[in-house]
Amino acid sequence: MNDISEAFVSSLGLILFLDAELLEIILLSFRITFYAVLISSILGIPLGAFLASTHFKFRNTVVSILFGMMGLPPVVVGLFVYLIFSRSGSLGWMGLLYSPTVMIIAQVILILPIVCCLTFQIIESLHTHYNEFFRSYRIAKLKSVIAYIVDSRFELTTVVLAGIGRSISEVGAIIIVGGNIDHITRVMTTAIALETSKGNLDLALGLGIILLATAIVLNGFILFLRGKYLKTPGSTI
Amino acid sequence: MKNILSRILLLSVFVALSSSNVLADNIIIQSSTSLKNSGFYRYLAPFLKQYTGIEIRVVAVGTGQAIKNMKNCDGDVLITHSRNAELEFLKTGYGLERFEFMYNNWVIVGPRKAKTEKNFVGLEIREIMKIIYDRKEKFISRGDNSGTHMKELSLWKELALVPEEFPKTWYLETGSGQGATLMIANELGAFTITDTATWYSFKNKGESEIVGYDNNDLNTYAITTVNPEKCENIKSSAVEKIVAFLKSDNGKNTISKFRLNNANAFFPI
Numbered sequence: 001m002n003d004i005s006e007a008f009v010s011s012l013g014l015i016l017f018l019d020a021e022l023l024e025i026i027l028l029s030f031r032i033t034f035y036a037v038l039i040s041s042i043l044g045i046p047l048g049a050f051l052a053s054t055h056f057k058f059r060n061t062v063v064s065i066l067f068g069m070m071g072l073p074p075v076v077v078g079l080f081v082y083l084i085f086s087r088s089g090s091l092g093w094m095g096l097l098y099s100p101t102v103m104i105i106a107q108v109i110l111i112l113p114i115v116c117c118l119t120f121q122i123i124e125s126l127h128t129h130y131n132e133f134f135r136s137y138r139i140a141k142l143k144s145v146i147a148y149i150v151d152s153r154f155e156l157t158t159v160v161l162a163g164i165g166r167s168i169s170e171v172g173a174i175i176i177v178g179g180n181i182d183h184i185t186r187v188m189t190t191a192i193a194l195e196t197s198k199g200n201l202d203l204a205l206g207l208g209i210i211l212l213a214t215a216i217v218l219n220g221f222i223l224f225l226r227g228k229y230l231k232t233p234g235s236t237i
Numbered sequence: 238m239k240n241i242l243s244r245i246l247l248l249s250v251f252v253a254l255s256s257s258n259v260l261a262d263n264i265i266i267q268s269s270t271s272l273k274n275s276g277f278y279r280y281l282a283p284f285l286k287q288y289t290g291i292e293i294r295v296v297a298v299g300t301g302q303a304i305k306n307m308k309n310c311d312g313d314v315l316i317t318h319s320r321n322a323e324l325e326f327l328k329t330g331y332g333l334e335r336f337e338f339m340y341n342n343w344v345i346v347g348p349r350k351a352k353t354e355k356n357f358v359g360l361e362i363r364e365i366m367k368i369i370y371d372r373k374e375k376f377i378s379r380g381d382n383s384g385t386h387m388k389e390l391s392l393w394k395e396l397a398l399v400p401e402e403f404p405k406t407w408y409l410e411t412g413s414g415q416g417a418t419l420m421i422a423n424e425l426g427a428f429t430i431t432d433t434a435t436w437y438s439f440k441n442k443g444e445s446e447i448v449g450y451d452n453n454d455l456n457t458y459a460i461t462t463v464n465p466e467k468c469e470n471i472k473s474s475a476v477e478k479i480v481a482f483l484k485s486d487n488g489k490n491t492i493s494k495f496r497l498n499n500a501n502a503f504f505p506i
Contacts, residue, residue: 087310087470095470097311098265098296179296181265182279197416198274199441 007205014206015213021183026214029187032100032174033167036107040115040163043108045156048119049145053127063120069113074106074172081106081177098179103187106173111163118159123148157226161219168215188214263292264475267304267312269384270414272458273297275438275502277495284491289478299383299414307331307461310468314476315461318384318432321391323461333462338483339492339503340458343388343451344436346419347374347428352448362451365428367396373407375427379418380410388456389430419445432456437497458503 014022051063083089085097085105096102126148134144149156171189178185180194188211195204272278278295285291298306300317304326307315315332317323326332345362352358355372357365369376378400379386393400400408409427411418415435422429423443431439433456436447460480463471482488489505496502 086306087468089309092310098294179265179294181294181296182282184294194274197270197414199416199420199439201441 004205006202007209009206010202011206011209014203014210022210024183025186025188025191026210028100028185029168029189029211029214030218032103032107032187033164035104036111036167037115037160037163039104039108040111041160044112044115045119045149045159046145048116049123049149051116052120052123053131053145053148054141063117066113066120067117070117072110072113074110074170075176077106077109078173078176081109081173085177097177098181098185100178100185103174103178103185106177107167107170110170110173111166114166115159115163118162119156122152122155122159126152154226154230157222161222164218164222165215168211168218262290262472262475263294264313264472264479265294265296265311266314266316267307268295268297268316269300269303269318269458270297270416271318271385271432271435272316274416275434275497277434277502280495281491284488285479285482288487289475289482291475291478293479299379299381300387301382301384307463310463310470312463313471314463314479316458317461318456318458319387320457320459322384322387323459326461331464331467333464335459335461336480336484337457337459337506338488339505340455341433341501341503343430343432343454343456344447345428345430345449346422346436346445347448348426349444349446351426351428352446357448360449361453362430362449363392363396363453365449366392369407369428370396370398370403373404375407375409375425377418377422377425377427377429378408378410379415379429380412381414383415385415385430385432392430392451433500434497434502437500437502457506 051059051066081102082097084091085094085102086092087095087097096105130144130148134147139147169189171193174185174187175190175193178187178190180186180190186194188207192204192207192211195201195207266278268278273295274297278293282293285293296303296306296312300319300322303312303315303317304322306312307326308329308331315323315326323332323335327335343362345365347357351374355368355374357368360368366376368374378389390400409421409425411421413421415431416439418429419431419435419439420441421427423441423445426444428448433447436442460483462473462476462480465471465473483492492503492505493501
């Protein structure tokens with residue numbers, strides 16, 4: 001058995017002779033990851049920052065639940081979203097099942113707690129340092145939250161990267177709600193699952209290698225942007 | 238900051254443009270996994286498009302789950318291979334009409350050397366399963382309520398044996414799809430039930446091969462339409478065109494020309 005060496009050969013072949021179909025699969029993976037992470041960040045970063053810098057009655061309960069949700073099993077999320085968007089479910093009338101949109105929704109549920117909790121942790125430590133300062137100058141809550149986010153923007157890229165990592169490698173939820181339909185909802189991970197079930201182990205592993213490579217390139221690009229802004233003084237708001 | 242925002246905006250425009258537009262008339266088929274894994278739909282899709290103008294989108298799950306999904310109205314038509322489950326679906330009022338349109342053969346696969354060592358040569362699937370039971374040979378069950386799993390259970394029933402009572406030392410349930418189950422059977426040197434098209438198209442056969450055929454029953458695939466009174470969203474006219482094509486000479490011809498391993502994968506009815 002030299003499946004692993006065959007996998008490298010077949011992945012090389014796949015990259016060299018990048019056909020339209022594979023490109024379509026990769027682009028859909030990117031598209032879903034992009035929107036899922038974008039939406040999760042827009043919602044999750046302010047929410048995490050707000051929770052970290054505010055004290056209210058059930059704050060600890062809310063935070064515990066959110067931290068617990070970081071470990072949500074994707075299959076359970078997939079089933080939950082399926083039941084809601086099924087024709088017999090409460091939002092079935094929207095006809096979104098087996099579409100990229102519903103895959104993004106499932107992934108937002110998975111990624112939002114991660115983005116929110118990691119943001120919480122980063123900003124909580126900032127808050128303990130600057131809380132007194134902000135209060136003594138009577139700076140409005142909203143302004144201080146914005147200041148926290150802007151001040152920790154470089155740390156927050158790690159949060160976004162964690163979201164991307166979870167999103168692009170996830171299969172359990174999106175295969176249920178997307179249905180792994182050829183040309184419509186097939187992404188890299190669901191294609192790998194399909195090829196494995198067909199016994200095409202070298203092709204499946206080859207796709208896995210491409211998935212890993214694209215994830216590394218994507219991360220590298222974001223870290224490159226981050227580095228560029230870190231070095232440029234005066235590029236803040 | 239403005240710079241970052243414009244970059245994000247630019248990127249989102251690019252990503253949004255990369256989405257594919259779907260204009261053609263399309264239907265969702267809730268299907269058994271075997272037809273997708275063997276590449277049948279991929280072969281069939283261009284012919285359907287050419288002769289009916291309809292694009293098919295296939296959700297391949299086990300027969301049991303396909304029927305469950307169809308009861309939730311999540312699809313337009315059902316293509317499965319378990320007669321009893323399909324008739325049950327008709328009885329519930331969800332199913333409208335059922336047409337058998339093609340078949341192939343049920344087989345039992347197992348370790349290559351078992352065929353000669355255990356004198357399985359020339360035996361029928363039921364005889365082999367009886368010997369497996371008597372000798373406590375390792376047997377892998379799908380255990381996932383798929384068409385193949387239902388077939389396996391009916392075979393044990395014909396032998397008046399009850400799989401629930403089998404010890405887990407030799408009778409193992411994977412609860413996984415056909416591919417995963419074949420792979421596990423191969424690794425453990427165990428026996429399992431499958432159909433010819435799945436077996437021909439499976440790429441990781443290893444030391445396993447077909448040890449016996451079912452000489453009494455065929456693996457029959459049926460297309461079952463859904464009652465629009467139960468599911469108002471279904472595209473009945475498009476489904477009718479698909480059914481008509483599969484029953485036509487043209488459709489039959491198309492099915493019989495699909496070959497795997499230089500053999501016919503399916504035979505039209």
